[in-house]
Amino acid sequence: MTSELLIQPQWRLIDQSSLGPQFDALQSFAIDDTLCTSVGKKESLPTIRSWVHHQTIVLGIQDARLPYLEQGVSFLREQGFRAIVRNSGGLAVVLDEGVLNLSLIFPDTDKGINIDRGYDAMWMLIKEVFQSYDVKIEAKEIVGSYCPGSYDLSIQNKKFAGISQRRVRGGVAVQIYLCVSGSGAKRAQLIKEFYSLALQGEQTKFTYPTIVPETMASLTELVGDDITVASVMLSLYQTLQKFGSSLTPSALNEQEGLLFNQNLQRMYDRNEKALGEFYK
Template identity: 65%
Template sequence: MNEALSLLSQAQWRIIDQSGLGVHFDALQSFGMDDTLCNSVGSKTAPATARAWVHHQTVVLGIQDTKLPFLADGLKYLEEQGYHFIVRNSGGLAVVLDEGVLNLTLVFPEAEKGIDINRGYEAMWLLIKRMFADFPHEIEAREISASYCPGSYDLSINGKKFAGISQRRLRNGVAVQIYLCVTDSGAKRAELIKGFYDRATQGVQTKFKYPDINPEVMASLSELFGTQLSVSDVMLRFLKTIKETGGHIYSGQLTVEETPLFADYYQRVVERNEKMLQES
């Protein structure tokens, strides 16, 4: 954990808060943002950056999801439930984003020796444990196989998953991303993704093993802690914890140099998303 702590202990953190941009803030913009930040932080033209973001009624698919045998039926179901969908440019499988889910991205520069992939995951796990250290619950990092988008760094309490972590590496920058289910029903979100896979597979055997989702293994932090947390509450905990790691924190946006980079990366994300959905 010491190596993970050293990642969090940056000389300065720029904080980009996009958690309140509302319903018209599209998830593709977020993936363009993180690629932009990987570039600028990786080239050391910008400091380590932490970004917070919220998207409304969106299902983010993984590349593997586009190979489902009856994908069109699954996507139709999502639309009927009031969700739109995109395909992300990083690994993993389908996840739900809505106004009760806070997403955090930590962007670090690659050191000369490089940042081991587990070290990035451990840094995010440590951050989340510190954010909720006042609650008497152990936050574990292990795969919850019956959840949606299962991975070895699923965060859970008493076997119920509330968060998943992913990484994106680009141009000497490392973006560690997490979604935190803060409010409402974790099981209800899982039901949505279960319904998607049921319709997109229709019982057909596939080469790739998609998750067999049990909604009961997923919950929100509000449910797990037995107290009504809001995204704003968790955002304050995040800022306080980042500040406590040492170094200077300040609120910022994209710089003049980063703005054209974002336009380029966003266009790439949009084109890739369209291509993936057309080919499926």
């Protein structure tokens, strides 16, 4: 059964999956907040945005409170990764050229889109996108993964994706990161070492995950096929058209551009406060 949230007559499509290494992840979170506002005010169609960032570790708010954060971030930089802090919950995740991010941005309804309904819509979309593969995609917490949550997506108990939500001014953004290609365990090992250095065995009020790298894998590893970001995007378009939706490619308009600049400055300020010299 397909979520009614996915059955839109028309989707606005913003594809930022091939902008390259200069595309800053701080921009992505500012863009989604901007689109939430536009969609929430009914000044924009429901929107799907795709995005890829190179060599970036996205930290959650709790990660910014790690007792030895500087040592952890220094390690990430030595490995060629930039660390940023997002403006929402969740914990550290790895973004690179083999990780595709999707945002579904809806207007909240009069009755309200409850949290599970938003998560279910993304889960159902991913199942449809990959229905040609003979695999069962489950939504449940995978203990031992990074950024664990009740809507981790997995195949045979190996996590390949995580879903989050953000609500801004009447708009709901449901976001997913999909480990499309590369080594899921290698990404998890990087986050495991980050936490080891940033915690150094100290007891904290917040419980950070104990990462077991073997609990994570990419879709390419799980299905035994050479899946790419481009092939997933093609399947996504075909799936939406199968739902009867028309797709309207778009960029931010002038009014959205002004709001984006304000939101991006907030992200810069947040990261400067959280990371100091490491935010650049």
